[in-house]
Structure formats: structure tokens, C-alpha cells
Amino acid sequence: MPTSELTFFTNPKSRGRIARWMLEETGVPYATEVLEYGTSMKAAPYLAINPMGKVPAIRHGDNVVTECAAICAYLADAFPQAGLAPPPHGAARGPYYRWLFFAAGPLEAAWTNRALGVAVPPERSAMVGY
Ligand SMILES: N[C@@H](CCC(=O)N[C@@H](CS)C(=O)NCC(=O)O)C(=O)O
Numbered sequence: 641m642p643t644s645e646l647t648f649f650t651n652p653k654s655r656g657r658i659a660r661w662m663l664e665e666t667g668v669p670y671a672t673e674v675l676e677y678g679t680s681m682k683a684a685p686y687l688a689i690n691p692m693g694k695v696p697a698i699r700h701g702d703n704v705v706t707e708c709a710a711i712c713a714y715l716a717d718a719f720p721q722a723g724l725a726p727p728p729h730g731a732a733r734g735p736y737y738r739w740l741f742f743a744a745g746p747l748e749a750a751w752t753n754r755a756l757g758v759a760v761p762p763e764r765s766a767m768v769g770y
Contacts (some may be wrong), residue, residue: 649686650673655677667722668722749770
């Protein structure tokens, strides 16, 4: 595959590190476009890739994928020869989905809240996802 078919949009100081790790594990060549916070990340050319103006994102042919977990799952499926996800009907598929979504949902929310000093009132803890 020509390098230009797989493009990685990122900033080195971002969650893009997660996607970068997965891209490296695939072993396939890819191009990198570095976006700057507040400028190129919020400019029209990149907003056409991710309307949220956030990194990371990848473009693979006609497919654009944003969200770290989605990028990891997409790459595992797009490049099965790298063996990065359990087989679709194998016993490990359940735990694979569980931890993929757990990391993207409750774990992400928990560490973001902790970093921001957002405390959940004990009487409301049943409604948070972690
Ligand atoms: N849920 C997204 C989070 C992406 C995100 O928040 N990225 C931050 C950097 S770590 C960003 O691009 N911030 C720029 C901004 O919001 O202006 C994911 O998992 O990819």
C-alpha cells in the first residue's frame, strides 16, 4: 500500500500517542500530519477530517476514523495479519470488547474527572459509569 493511503493526524502532546502505538504495531507505512492546538487543529482542512477539531484521527483510503479506541479497533480489523485483535468468534472477543470500551468510556471519564478535581457526590455515584 502506498504511504499516502494511510494518514495519521496528531500532535505529539496528545492522546495521539495511543493511536501512534497501534499504527506502529500494524507494521504498515503511514504518513503523519502534525496539527497545532488552537490553529491548524481548528482550521477548515482539518475540521473536514474531524469536525470536533481534536486529535487523533486517521484517514485510510476513503475511511476517516476518529476516537482512539475506534482507531485501534479499525486498525486491528484492517490489518489482521498483525494479529492485534482476537478472532471475531473466539472466546477472547468478549474481554477484548469489554476492555476496549471500558478504557474509552468509564476509565477515560474517571481519570479526566480526577485530573480536573471533579468530585462525584457519594449520593450520586450510582449514576456515573465508573
Ligand atoms: N475522545 C477523544 C479525545 C480526543 C481529544 O480530546 N484530544 C485532545 C488532545 S489529547 C485534543 O485534540 N484537544 C484539542 C482541543 O480540544 O482543542 C479520543 O479518544 O480520541
